[in-house]
Amino acid sequence: MTEPRMDWDSIYRRNVLPPWSIGAAQPELAALIDQGQVRGDVLDAGCGHAELSLALAARGYTVVGLDASGTAIAAATRAATERGLTTASFARADVTDFAGYDERFTTVMDSGLLHALPADRRQPYMQSIHRAAAPGAALYVLAAALRPGADAHPGPHGFTEDELRDTVATLWTVDWVRPASLYANGLDGSRVTGADDIPGGDWKLPGLLLAAHKS
Numbered sequence: 001m002t003e004p005r006m007d008w009d010s011i012y013r014r015n016v017l018p019p020w021s022i023g024a025a026q027p028e029l030a031a032l033i034d035q036g037q038v039r040g041d042v043l044d045a046g047c048g049h050a051e052l053s054l055a056l057a058a059r060g061y062t063v064v065g066l067d068a069s070g071t072a073i074a075a076a077t078r079a080a081t082e083r084g085l086t087t088a089s090f091a092r093a094d095v096t097d098f099a100g101y102d103e104r105f106t107t108v109m110d111s112g113l114l115h116a117l118p119a120d121r122r123q124p125y126m127q128s129i130h131r132a133a134a135p136g137a138a139l140y141v142l143a144a145a146l147r148p149g150a151d152a153h154p155g156p157h158g159f160t161e162d163e164l165r166d167t168v169a170t171l172w173t174v175d176w177v178r179p180a181s182l183y184a185n186g187l188d189g190s191r192v193t194g195a196d197d198i199p200g201g202d203w204k205l206p207g208l209l210l211a212a213h214k215s
Contacts, residue, residue, distance in 0.1 A: 012049075012071040019184040019203075021048060025055040026111050028142050028180045028209050033059060037211075039138065040106025045095050045129055046113030050076035050088070057088035064101070066093040096125040101132040108132070108139045112182060114167070115143040115158055122167055130171045130214060137214045139172055144182060145206040164208050172212035180209035 011018050024030070029052055032038060038061065044053040047065030049072055056063045057080065065088065067073055073090045080088045095113065108129050117125055133139070144158035159167070161177045168174055182205045 008069045009071045012069050012075070017185055018048070020112055021051070022183050022185060023051060025052040026142055026182060028182075028207070029109060029111055029140065030055060032140060037138070037140075038107045038109075040134070041104060042107045042109060043101070043105040043129065043132055045108060045110050045125075046116070047076060047090065047111075048072050050079065050090060052109060052111050053088045053090070054079060054083060054085060057085035058083070060087065062087045063089075064105070065090040066095050066098060068092065068094055096121045096128060098128050099131075103132070103134045105132055106134050106137050108137060110139070110141040110143075112142055112144070114141055114164075123170060126168065126171050133214045135214060139168070139210075139212040139214070141168060141208075141210040141212075142180060142182060143208050143210070145179070145208050147206060158206075159208060161208060164210055168210060168212050171214075173215045175211045175213060177208055177210045180207040181205065182207040 025033070033056065038056065042056050042061050042063040044050060044056070044063055044065040047053050047067045048069070050065045050067075053063045053065040053076065065073070065076055067076075067090070070092045073092045076090045080090070096117065114122065114125065129139070141164070143164055146158040146160050146163070165174050165177050184203045184205060
């Protein structure tokens with residue numbers, strides 16, 4: 001979930017987890033895995049602490065996690081080793097401009113990265129993951145939805161359904177967009193009283209889930 005032009009290492013070095021590190025894959029994406037929607041080798045774009053990558057590897061998928069934060073990549077690598085997950089690998093990369101994986105991945109998954117990118121880096125990001133995707137590859141994007149008064153509250157600004165669709169449709173064929181939920185920890189590392197909880201998550205935020213494919 002990290003935007004490559006910022007120094008996110010400072011966030012990952014703190015004594016509290018960043019809001020998006022909930023200790024598990026986001027439930028919306030975990031459900032796609034359970035439903036058999038994930039195929040072949042997988043790219044986890046902006047993997048952070050990589051609980052999505054680790055969940056995929058635990059199910060037997062070969063997965064590569066890329067992130068701008070070397071601290072996050074080191075933590076993900078340690079976690080994979082500790083869990084004995086040999087099919088997950090990780091590399092530090094600017095996810096808006098990376099190479100070396102041309103047409104490698106049959107599935108690309110974005111767990112809250114796109115909404116964290118500045119507007120002028122979103123299309124370069126689309127181009128990079130499109131180049132890394134095999135013909136016919138599936139793309140799943142979990143992003144924050146636009147909330148009334150979002151500028152006055154912590155968290156990502158978010159997309160409308162049309163904005164998310166239009167952002168992805170420049171290169172990908174969009175199959176559907178639907179309302180979804182994202183879970184996050186309290187921004188100060190504390191629990192949020194009265195929140196809708198899952199293990200490791202404090203906030204339930206409005207989101208969108210998009211599915212697309214590479215024609």
